[in-house]
Amino acid sequence: MGTNHTTKHNFAQQFEFSGKVKTWSVLAVLLGAGAVAYGFYSGHAERTFANLLLMAYYFTCVCAAGAFFVALQYVAQAGWSAGLVRIPQAFAKVLPIASLVLIGIVAAGLYSHNLYHHWHADGLTDPNSPHYDPIIAGKAVYLNVPFFLTRLVVFLGIYSFFALALTKLSNREDLEGGLNSYKKSIGYSAVFLVIFGFTTPIWAFDTIMSLEAHWFSTMFGWYNFAAMWVSGLCAITLTVIFLKRSGYLTWINDSHLHDLGKFIFAFSIFWTYVWFAQFLLIYYANIPEETVYFYKRWEPEFKPWFWLNIVMNFVSPLLILMTRDAKRKESVLIFVSIFLLCGHWLDYYMMVMPGTVGAERGFGIIEVGTAIGFAGLFVFLMLTSLSKKPLVPVNHPFLEESLNHHI
Amino acid sequence: MSSHHESIIREPLITGENITYAKVTEDVLVPVENKANKAWWIGFTIAALGALMWVVAVSYTFWNGIGAWGLNKTVGWAWDITGFVWWVGIGHAGTLISAVLLLFRQNWRNSINRSAEAMTIFAVICAATYVISHMGRPWLAYWPLPLPNQFGSLWVNFNSPLVWDVFAISTYFSVSLVFWYTGLLPDIATIRDRATGLRRKIYSILSFGWNGSVKTWQRFEAVSLILAGVSTPLVLSVHTIVSFDFATSVIPGWHTTIFPPYFVAGAIFSGFAMVQTLLLIARKVMNFENYITMFHIESMNKIIIVTGSIVGVAYLTELFIAWYSGAEYEQYAFLNRVSGPYWWAYWSMMTCNVISPQLFWFKKIRTSIAASWILSIVVNIGMWFERFVIIVTSLHRDYLPSSWAMFYPTWVDVAVFVGSIGLFFTLFLLFLRFLPAIAMAEVKLLVKTSSEQSKKALIKGGKVDKEHAKFYVESLDKYDSVNQADYAKI
Numbered sequence: 001m002g003t004n005h006t007t008k009h010n011f012a013q014q015f016e017f018s019g020k021v022k023t024w025s026v027l028a029v030l031l032g033a034g035a036v037a038y039g040f041y042s043g044h045a046e047r048t049f050a051n052l053l054l055m056a057y058y059f060t061c062v063c064a065a066g067a068f069f070v071a072l073q074y075v076a077q078a079g080w081s082a083g084l085v086r087i088p089q090a091f092a093k094v095l096p097i098a099s100l101v102l103i104g105i106v107a108a109g110l111y112s113h114n115l116y117h118h119w120h121a122d123g124l125t126d127p128n129s130p131h132y133d134p135i136i137a138g139k140a141v142y143l144n145v146p147f148f149l150t151r152l153v154v155f156l157g158i159y160s161f162f163a164l165a166l167t168k169l170s171n172r173e174d175l176e177g178g179l180n181s182y183k184k185s186i187g188y189s190a191v192f193l194v195i196f197g198f199t200t201p202i203w204a205f206d207t208i209m210s211l212e213a214h215w216f217s218t219m220f221g222w223y224n225f226a227a228m229w230v231s232g233l234c235a236i237t238l239t240v241i242f243l244k245r246s247g248y249l250t251w252i253n254d255s256h257l258h259d260l261g262k263f264i265f266a267f268s269i270f271w272t273y274v275w276f277a278q279f280l281l282i283y284y285a286n287i288p289e290e291t292v293y294f295y296k297r298w299e300p301e302f303k304p305w306f307w308l309n310i311v312m313n314f315v316s317p318l319l320i321l322m323t324r325d326a327k328r329k330e331s332v333l334i335f336v337s338i339f340l341l342c343g344h345w346l347d348y349y350m351m352v353m354p355g356t357v358g359a360e361r362g363f364g365i366i367e368v369g370t371a372i373g374f375a376g377l378f379v380f381l382m383l384t385s386l387s388k389k390p391l392v393p394v395n396h397p398f399l400e401e402s403l404n405h406h407i
Numbered sequence: 408m409s410s411h412h413e414s415i416i417r418e419p420l421i422t423g424e425n426i427t428y429a430k431v432t433e434d435v436l437v438p439v440e441n442k443a444n445k446a447w448w449i450g451f452t453i454a455a456l457g458a459l460m461w462v463v464a465v466s467y468t469f470w471n472g473i474g475a476w477g478l479n480k481t482v483g484w485a486w487d488i489t490g491f492v493w494w495v496g497i498g499h500a501g502t503l504i505s506a507v508l509l510l511f512r513q514n515w516r517n518s519i520n521r522s523a524e525a526m527t528i529f530a531v532i533c534a535a536t537y538v539i540s541h542m543g544r545p546w547l548a549y550w551p552l553p554l555p556n557q558f559g560s561l562w563v564n565f566n567s568p569l570v571w572d573v574f575a576i577s578t579y580f581s582v583s584l585v586f587w588y589t590g591l592l593p594d595i596a597t598i599r600d601r602a603t604g605l606r607r608k609i610y611s612i613l614s615f616g617w618n619g620s621v622k623t624w625q626r627f628e629a630v631s632l633i634l635a636g637v638s639t640p641l642v643l644s645v646h647t648i649v650s651f652d653f654a655t656s657v658i659p660g661w662h663t664t665i666f667p668p669y670f671v672a673g674a675i676f677s678g679f680a681m682v683q684t685l686l687l688i689a690r691k692v693m694n695f696e697n698y699i700t701m702f703h704i705e706s707m708n709k710i711i712i713v714t715g716s717i718v719g720v721a722y723l724t725e726l727f728i729a730w731y732s733g734a735e736y737e738q739y740a741f742l743n744r745v746s747g748p749y750w751w752a753y754w755s756m757m758t759c760n761v762i763s764p765q766l767f768w769f770k771k772i773r774t775s776i777a778a779s780w781i782l783s784i785v786v787n788i789g790m791w792f793e794r795f796v797i798i799v800t801s802l803h804r805d806y807l808p809s810s811w812a813m814f815y816p817t818w819v820d821v822a823v824f825v826g827s828i829g830l831f832f833t834l835f836l837l838f839l840r841f842l843p844a845i846a847m848a849e850v851k852l853l854v855k856t857s858s859e860q861s862k863k864a865l866i867k868g869g870k871v872d873k874e875h876a877k878f879y880v881e882s883l884d885k886y887d888s889v890n891q892a893d894y895a896k897i
Binding site for chain 1: 413414416417510512640643647651654655656664665666667668717723725732733734875878
C-alpha cells in the first residue's frame with residue numbers, strides 16, 4: 001500500500017502538554033474565576049449568570065461539534081481527515097465535563113431564579129395570581145423545572161456516551177489493528193447522528209430559546225446547529241495549526257487546511273442562510289408575537305451589535321476565504337478562525353442577553369473574563385486529553401489516503 | 408477520492424472484466440448508435456400519449472380560463488401549485504449531484520450525473536409549464552419580468568416572492584443547462600468522431616468544435632469547477648424562494664421560519680428518489696450494471712434516508728412549535744392537518760416520507776433493486792402529498808368558518824398533472840436515444856483506480872493488507888454485477 005511513511009513521520013510521538021500553553025490556560029481559568037467572583041460580589045448576579053450560561057453553552061457546543069465531526073467522517077467514509085481526527089476526538093472527550101458544567105450552571109440559575117425567570121417564577125401559572133401569564137401556563141407541561149432538567153441531562157448524557165464510545169473504539173483500533181473497530185465506529189456514528197439530529201433542536205429551544213419563553217421560531221434549532229458547527233470547525237482548525245507549528249502533525253499539508261477552510265467558508269454561508277431566512281420571514285410577515293424578538297434587538301443598546309454579528313460571521317469569512325490561496329495559508333486561517341470564534345461569541349451574546357439582562361446589558365470585566373476563563377478551561381482539558389494518546393490513528397483504514405491527500 | 412493511494416476497502420465504482428476506455432464508449436453508446444428497440448418504442452408511445460393529454464388539458468385551460476380547475480373561493484391554490492412545487496423539487500437532484508458532490512469529490516457521481524442533470528432540466532421544464540398555465544392569459548407571460556413598459560409607472564412587485572421565483576428558477580434553469588451541456592461536450596465529440604454523414608454533421612455542430620487538446624481539457628476542468636461553485640448556492644436558493652411563496656404570508660401552516668432549509672432538504676429527497684426511479688430501469692434496460700453499481704444505488708438510498716430524516720425533523724419541529732407557540736390559529740391549523748378532514752393526506756405524507764425511508768436502515772432492503780425502486784416511488788408520492796397538505800389543508804379552513812370548504816379536483820387538474828408526467832418521460836426517453844446517458848469521459852477517469860479489475864489486480868499482486876482485502880471482497884457480496892467465484896481462487 002503505497003510508500004511507507006513511518007520513516008518520514010514519527011507516528012508514535014505524543015503531544016506533550018507543558019510550558020507556556022499550560023501556564024496560560026491555567027491563568028486564563030483563574031482569571032475567569034476571578035471575573036465571575038467579581039460579578040457576584042459587585043451585585044451583578046443575573047448578568048454573571050447570563051455570561052456563565054452563554055459560555056457553558058458555547059463550550060459544550062464546541063465539544064459536541066467535535067463528536068459530530070468524528071461521527072460524520074465515519075458515516076461519510078471520509079479519507080482526507082484520518083490524519084487529523086485525533087483533534088476532534090479530543091474535543092469529544094471533553095464533552096462529558098462540559099455537559100456537567102452546563103447542567104450545573106443551568107440548575108443553579110434556575111434554583112436561584114437568575115435564569116429562565118420568564119417561565120420559572122412564582123404565580124406565572126396560577127390563574128389567581130397577579131403574575132398569571134396564560135401563555136406560559138399553556139406551556140407549563142413542557143416548560144417546568146423537573147422535565148426541563150431531565151431533558152438536558154438525558155440529551156447531554158447520550159451525546160457524551162457516544163462521544164466517549166467513539167474515542168474508545170479509535171483507541172482500541174490503535175492497539176488491536178484490524179477492521180473491527182472501524183466497522184463498529186460506523187454503526188455507533190450512525191446511531192449518534194440520528195439521535196443528535198433529532199434532539200439538538202430541542203436542546204437549543206430549551207437552553208436558549210426559552211430564555212424568552214413567549215417567543216418561538218422553528219428555525220432556531222438549525223440556526224444554533226449552524227453556529228455550533230462553524231465554531232467547532234474553527235476550533236479544530238486552530239488546534240491543528242497550533243500543533244503543526246509546535247512541530248507535531250508533520251503529515252498535515254496545505255490540502256488538509258484547504259479542506260478545513262472550505263468547510264468554514266461553506267458553513268459560514270450556511271449560518272448566514274439560516275440566520276437571514278429566520279430574520280426575513282419574521283420581518284416580512286410582521287406578526288407581533290414573532291417580531292418582538294427582533295424588536296428588542298433593534299433597540300439602541302443592541303442594534304450596532306446586531307449588525308456587527310452579520311458582518312463578522314458572514315461578510316468577513318466570505319471575503320477573506322473566497323480564494324483558494326487564502327484557504328491554504330496558515331496565517332489567514334488562524335486569523336479567520338479566531339475572528340469567527342469571537343463572532344460566534346457575539347452571536348450567542350445576541351441570543352442570550354436581550355432576553356436576560358436586556359437594557360442592563362454590559363460589556364466589561366464580567367463578559368471578557370468569563371469568556372477567557374472558559375476558553376482557558378477548554379484549552380486545558382482538550383490538550384490534556386490530546387496528550388494521552390498518539391496524534392494519529394495508526395491503524396485507521398484510510399490513513400494512507402489522508403497522508404497522501406492532495407487537491 | 409480517486410488517487411493511487413485509494414484504500415482497498417473502498418467499493419469499486421466500475422465492475423466487469425476487461426474494461427478499457429474503448430469498452431466504456433462502446434457500452435454507453437449502444438442506445439445512441441443503434442435503432443431503438445421495442446421497449447423504447449412502447450415507453451415512448453405511452454409517454455407521448457401522456458404528453459398529448461397535457462396539451463389537451465392545458466389548451467382547455469387556456470380556452471376556458473383557470474375556472475376549469477377545481478378551485479373555489481376558499482381554496483384558491485391547489486393542485487396547480489402542488490404540481491409546480493413537486494416538479495421544482497424533483498429538479499434539485501441533478502445540480503446537487505453535479506455541483507455539491509463534485510465539490511465534495513464524491514467520484515461515484517460520475518456515472519449518474521449526466522442522467523440526473525437531464526432529469527433536472529426536464530423537471531424544471533415541467534415546473535415552468537405550471538407557471539405558464541397558472542397565468543390564465545399565457546400570452547402575457549412576460550409580465551413578471553421587470554421590463555420597461557408603456558403602462559406608466561407600473562412595474563412588477565419587487566416585494567413579492569413570486570417575482571423572486573421568476574428570477575430564481577430562470578437562473579437555476581440557465582445554469583443547470585449550461586452545466587449539463589458543458590459536461591456533454593467531450594461525449595458529443597466522441598459520438599461525432601464515430602459517426603458518418605448527416606449524423607456526423609449534426610453532432611459536429613453540437614460539439615462546439617471540441618478537439619480534445621490539453622488546453623481544451625484544462626478549460627473544461629476549470630469551467631466545471633466554477634460552474635459547480637456557482638450552482639451550489641443555486642441549489643439552495645431555488646427551493647428557498649419557493650418556500651418563501653408560502654412562508655412570507657401570515658397564513659397559519661404556511662408562515663414558519665424553518666421552511667427554507669426544510670424545503671431544500673425535501674427537494675433533494677424527492678430528486679434523488681426520481682433519479683433512483685429512472686436509473687434503476689435504465690440500468691437494466693440499457694445494460695449499465697457495470698457502471699451504475701450496487702454502490703451507487705446504496706449511496707443514493709443513504710442520501711434518501713438522511714434527507715427523509717431531515718424532513719422528518721422539520722415535520723416534528725413544526726408540529727411541536729405550533730403547540731408551543733400558544734397561538735391558537737397555529738395550533739388549530741396543525742390539529743386540523745393531523746385529525747381534520749384531510750387527515751389521510753397528512754398521514755400518507757408522514758408514512759411515505761418519514762417512516763418508509765427508514766426501511767433503508769436494513770442493508771437487505773437498501774441493496775435490493777426491487778425494494779429501492781418501489782420505495783423511490785413511495786417517496787415521490789409522499790412528496791406530492793407533502794405539498795398538497797401544506798397548501799390545501801392550510802387554506803381550506805380559514806379564519807371564517809362559514810367559508811370553510813373542501814377541494815375537489817376536476818378532470819383538467821388531473822389531466823394537467825398526469826400529462827406533465829408524460830411530458831417528462833417523453834423528454835427523458837428522447838434524451839436516452841440521442842445523448843449518452845452516462846458521462847463517458849468522467850467514468851473513464853475512474854477505470855485505473857476505482858474499478859473492480861484494478862482492485863482485483865492489486866489483491867492478486869499481494870500488495871494489500873490481507874484483512875482489508877477480505878473486507879473488500881465481502882463488500883462485493885451485494886453487487887449483482889460481480890462474480891464472487893473469481894475471488895475464491897485468489
